[in-house]
Every structure is written in C-alpha cells, then in structure tokens.
Amino acid sequence: MTNPTLATLLAHRSIRRFTDQKLTPEEITTLVTAAQHAPTSTFSQQYSILSVTDPAKLAALGDLTGHHWLEQAGHYFIFLVDQYRNQELAPKTITTATNLHSTDKLLAGIFDATIATEAVVTAGESLGLGSTIMGSILNDVPRLIQLFELPELTFPVLGLAIGHPAEQPEHKPRLPQKLMHFENTYHPVTAADPQVVAYDALLKRYYQQRTTNQREETFTHHLATELSRDPQQRAGILAALQQQGFLQE
Numbered sequence: 001m002t003n004p005t006l007a008t009l010l011a012h013r014s015i016r017r018f019t020d021q022k023l024t025p026e027e028i029t030t031l032v033t034a035a036q037h038a039p040t041s042t043f044s045q046q047y048s049i050l051s052v053t054d055p056a057k058l059a060a061l062g063d064l065t066g067h068h069w070l071e072q073a074g075h076y077f078i079f080l081v082d083q084y085r086n087q088e089l090a091p092k093t094i095t096t097a098t099n100l101h102s103t104d105k106l107l108a109g110i111f112d113a114t115i116a117t118e119a120v121v122t123a124g125e126s127l128g129l130g131s132t133i134m135g136s137i138l139n140d141v142p143r144l145i146q147l148f149e150l151p152e153l154t155f156p157v158l159g160l161a162i163g164h165p166a167e168q169p170e171h172k173p174r175l176p177q178k179l180m181h182f183e184n185t186y187h188p189v190t191a192a193d194p195q196v197v198a199y200d201a202l203l204k205r206y207y208q209q210r211t212t213n214q215r216e217e218t219f220t221h222h223l224a225t226e227l228s229r230d231p232q233q234r235a236g237i238l239a240a241l242q243q244q245g246f247l248q249e
C-alpha cells in the first residue's frame with residue numbers, strides 16, 4: 001500500500017549537510033502553517049516557534065550543541081513550550097492560571113511542540129527539503145533561555161535544522177515490528193531474541209556499508225553507549241524547568 005504521503009514518510013532520513021540555498025520567506029511561512037495545522041492538546045496551541053536568523057546566535061547554537069553544521073542549514077527553528085502566551089491571554093477575572101505551572105501543562109506543551117516539529121519535518125520533506133531534529137539544544141538550557149530571552153512558562157524543546165539537502169544518506173533500518181508493536185498486552189523482549197540478533201546483524205551491515213562515518217556498531221551496543229552517557233552532561237534541565245515556572249505541582 002502506498003501513496004505520496006506514505007512515500008514521503010517512509011523516505012525520511014535526517015539531513016546534516018545542506019546547500020548554500022536559504023529557505024524563502026514563502027517556504028518558511030508554509031512550514032509554520034503546516035505546524036499550525038497539527039493537532040494541539042485541549043486546543044490550547046501551547047507552543048511557539050522561534051526562527052533563528054542571527055549568525056551570532058546560530059554560532060552560539062553551534063557551540064552549545066557541538067553541531068556546527070547547523071549554521072549551514074537553509075533555516076533554523078526552535079520549538080518551545082509556551083504557556084506564557086496563554087497566561088497573558090486568559091481573562092484574569094475568571095482564572096488564576098495556576099494550572100499553567102503544572103506538570104500536566106508542561107507535558108501538554110511538550111506534546112504540542114514535538115508534534116509541530118514533526119509536521120515541519122514532513123512538510124519540508126514533501127517539498128524536497130531535508131532536516132535534522134536537534135535535542136542537543138538542551139545541552140545548555142540556561143544559556144538558551146538567556147540567548148533568546150525566554151520568559152517564564154516557556155521552555156525550549158527541540159531545534160530543527162532544515163534546508164536543501166547536500167547529501168542522501170542511506171535509510172537507517174528500524175526495529176522489526178514484532179519488537180515494538182504489540183496487541184492487547186505488552187510483550188517483554190530479551191537481547192537473546194532471534195529477532196534482536198537479526199536486527200543487530202542488519203544494523204551492523206548498515207554501519208559497515210553506509211557511505212559516510214562507517215564503523216563497527218550494532219543496535220544493542222549503541223544502546224549501551226547511549227545509556228552510559230553521563231547524566232550530568234545535561235544536569236541543568238530540572239532546575240531550569242522549575243526556574244521557568246514549571247513542575248510546581
């Protein structure tokens with residue numbers, strides 16, 4: 001079964017090298033419009049999108065993510081949780097707006113910002129653009145808050161480097177569906193499962209044969225490396241969330 005939408009979704013790969021061509025204002029507006037039409041929790045539209053065009057700010061993002069290639073992207077977006085705007089808009093006479101500080105509202109803002117991000121990724125891909133979502137902007141949240149003058153009840157969620165692709169990386173194979181799509185009850189899995197072993201072998205071939213950054217790697221080993229990362233690397237996130245007024249209940 002296929003159609004142009006499915007073909008776009010299934011052709012996804014993250015793009016980290018871009019041509020010099022910047023996105024046009026019309027393309028940027030179109031991408032933001034696609035984000036705006038995504039579903040939004042309780043119809044509260046509790047996110048905002050920041051376009052980063054100042055070269056000094058892009059360089060700062062390159063420094064704090066360690067991904068200097070983002071500076072060559074055709075455009076750079078940051079998706080924010082934004083309960084600040086709703087606090088300002090809700091009539092003060094009928095609400096104390098205290099629930100905007102709750103964990104629930106933080107999660108709702110993260111859902112909205114994340115869904116909007118993927119809408120822009122897919123809209124971009126449908127236009128022939130490529131992109132990479134960047135969680136690494138959270139490497140230094142206090143710096144981000146200061147750099148973009150983020151008020152209380154806002155929080156950065158994801159960056160998105162997007163532009164005209166200057167590479168066509170191989171498609172990264174995903175887990176077999178039996179390991180991640182269950183019916184009615186959860187199915188625990190162990191590393192000895194033959195499907196896990198087969199997936200490790202598949203990914204090993206992918207890493208050996210891909211055109212750039214070839215290496216010896218499997219999925220289970222990759223997970224071990226990821227799980228061994230020092231949590232202190234992004235230690236400031238909880239404090240920053242509280243400082244921005246979130247997680248008050």
Ligand SMILES: Cc1cc2nc3c(=O)[nH]c(=O)nc-3n(C[C@H](O)[C@H](O)[C@H](O)COP(=O)(O)O)c2cc1C
Nearest residue numbers: 012013014015016067132133134135136137158172
């Ligand atoms: C929430 C999230 C955060 C990510 N953060 C980064 C990042 O900081 N830097 C990066 O190069 N890629 C990042 N990625 C891209 C993933 O590495 C990529 O999606 C994954 O390796 C699968 O590859 P593919 O997108 O090419 O299929 C992120 C993806 C997601 C969904």
